[in-house]
Amino acid sequence: MKLVTYRAAAAAEGRLGVVWGGLVIDVERLGDVVGEEFPTSMLDLIDQGPDALAALARAIADTDGKRPTGIAVPVENVKMLAPIPRPRKNIFGIGLNYVEHVAESARSLDTSKELPDKPVVFSKPPTAVIADGEPIQHNAAMTQQLDWEVELAVIIGKRATRIGKEDAMSHVFGYSVINDVSARDNRRAGQWIFSKGQDSYAPFGPAIVTADEIIDPHNLVLWLKKNGEEKQRSNTKFLLFDIPTLIADLSSGMTLEPGDIIATGTPSGVGAGRDPQEFMWPGDVVECGVDGIGVLRNPVVKIGD
Template sequence: MTQQLDWEVELAVIIGKTATRIATEKAMEHVFGYSVMIDISARDNRRAGQWIFSKGMDTYAPFGPCIVTADEIPDPHDLRLWLTKNGVTKQDSNTKYMIFDIPVLISDISSGMTLEPGDIIATGTPEGVGAGMSPQEWLWPGDVVEAGVDGVGVIRHPVVAI
């Protein structure tokens, strides 16, 4: 379905307590923990403004390798996150550079929908995605993507044709 399969390393935030219209000051009270997510995106599959085929295919959000509870991460806004493709570093940054911090994300999302325990928020990605390279670079069957967040873990994701 795609000729432009891309990668994004993201800190995943796992909701632990129901959140509806939560003020930013109270948002972190709703966080159960954190994990690593690779947001796989088919850049050429945005259809009529809809992103479901670009972001929502069955294998497009590998997640893991574990969940680290919120009390184990003193500051989720100061964690190194990185991604390699076939052993070559493509992304290497820090969560302190996120456009929206976790309380803002929780407050904004919960203003329009209820967040339930177990819901996962992908927080955004640093520079270094394939679409932003010159020339652009994509994932193909046989490639291996590894992504990590310091203090959380590393996930290894092989790209396979399905």
């Protein structure tokens, strides 16, 4: 199931929807039709677990071809918000998680050339999240090295504390796309959160695809284009630490909760690793895609003096 948070008019509040056959089916209104009290937000749906998803799938199937007017809207007529517009806590970012990216970072960003023996973890605050189509902010007073990083996002569906790798995938709700925007010249004594956590530095979406729809999350092509020119292309099979390893490692010391987001790392091809180096500037448009999930497109705009 492809789940979205959307609005059908500029002033409307975000609503939970399901993308189905070129339409966005409104979950709350569908519930009214079938006599079910369905969740009204993505976080509520995740909290309610597999039974809520199963009930929603049955309602969609049962009303196929006979939904009243107003239950569904054409995809092109809605504005997609971030699937979780305001995460409950920081996004867990994973650094240096593709072998070739480790090498290019060592050349250009003074990181170690050795492969990490454990996942490298940082975070991005909820205020960094923006939706498909919303602007990535470029403040020239803050950065001259604004960079891109396409990543597969994993959304946790079930509380996880000290989970073994063998059980980790049962805690995954679904997957999305994230651009781990990074101001390379804003690292502080090796710490990355200010470089990666500023406002608008986490474009996220446009949808969450539930885990049952993704046959193998470790065999997904991911790519990024700037102004139509491809800059990154790889496959999640090249992750240094796979998803079960990431969940097991994070949950060994920090409880993962429903709705938590893990950005699993970026492949090679970032701007800082190119020769000559290349960064994002006002007027650029960046597209990130993960096959089977969707495409995230964001303009870069100037802010500040």
